[in-house]
Amino acid sequence: xxxxxxxxxxxxxxxxxxxxxxxxxxxxxxxxxxxxxxxxxxxxxxxxxxxxxxxxxxxxxxxxxxxxxxxxxxxxxxxxxxxxxxxxxxx
Amino acid sequence: xxxxxxxxxxxxxxxxxxxxxxxxxxxxxxxxxxxxxxxxxxxxxxxxxxxxxxxxxxxxxxxxxxxxxxxxxxxxxxxxxxxxxxxxxxxxxxxxxxxxxxxxxxxxxxxxx
Numbered sequence: 435x436x437x438x439x440x441x442x443x444x445x446x447x448x449x450x451x452x453x454x455x456x457x458x459x460x461x462x463x464x465x466x467x468x469x470x471x472x473x474x475x476x477x478x479x480x481x482x483x484x485x486x487x488x489x490x491x492x493x494x495x496x497x498x499x500x501x502x503x504x505x506x507x508x509x510x511x512x513x514x515x516x517x518x519x520x521x522x523x524x525x
Numbered sequence: 526x527x528x529x530x531x532x533x534x535x536x537x538x539x540x541x542x543x544x545x546x547x548x549x550x551x552x553x554x555x556x557x558x559x560x561x562x563x564x565x566x567x568x569x570x571x572x573x574x575x576x577x578x579x580x581x582x583x584x585x586x587x588x589x590x591x592x593x594x595x596x597x598x599x600x601x602x603x604x605x606x607x608x609x610x611x612x613x614x615x616x617x618x619x620x621x622x623x624x625x626x627x628x629x630x631x632x633x634x635x636x637x638x
């Protein structure tokens with residue numbers, strides 16, 4: 435298995451190749467890379483792949499300081515919550 | 526044949542515990558009290574805990590500290606229970622989560638990736 439096909443985002447099964455291809459082609463920030471490939475949007479909320487998704491675009495960014503500093507948001511709910519826990523009958 | 530590591534150079538020796546029977550995908554397995562679902566299944570040689578909701582590839586234990594949710598299983602009709610931190614109880618009915626019936630149409634080809 436070449437390192438290219440290594441899975442970076444396990445929840446959405448996004449490979450390293452997809453990430454570097456998208457980052458290279460669009461010269462985008464980490465946020466845009468996440469929006470384009472869904473890496474970091476999975477069930478675990480980015481716990482596994484956040485750092486990698488943030489660091490990959492930096493090498494392709496023209497002006498290092500500006501876009502490279504935008505980090506990914508922590509989207510609520512921080513941990514998956516059952517609707518049952520928020521009230522309503524327990525099925 | 527149980528794959529439980531009984532004698533470990535660092536950890537204290539294995540003390541026999543109360544047997545607990547539980548059901549995983551309608552088959553009965555035996556674990557020891559204090560086992561988590563993931564470790565009890567691992568002892569019984571089962572590593573695949575769920576299948577990816579979209580692609581169906583097998584997933585199992587990864588972080589084992591309750592962070593990555595890779596080991597989520599359906600316990601007594603409760604979705605998304607983390608197998609790595611949930612201790613087994615007698616008569617627990619565990620089912621592995623499977624591909625979702627309505628797959629997301631892969632939007633990647635249409636969108637300029």
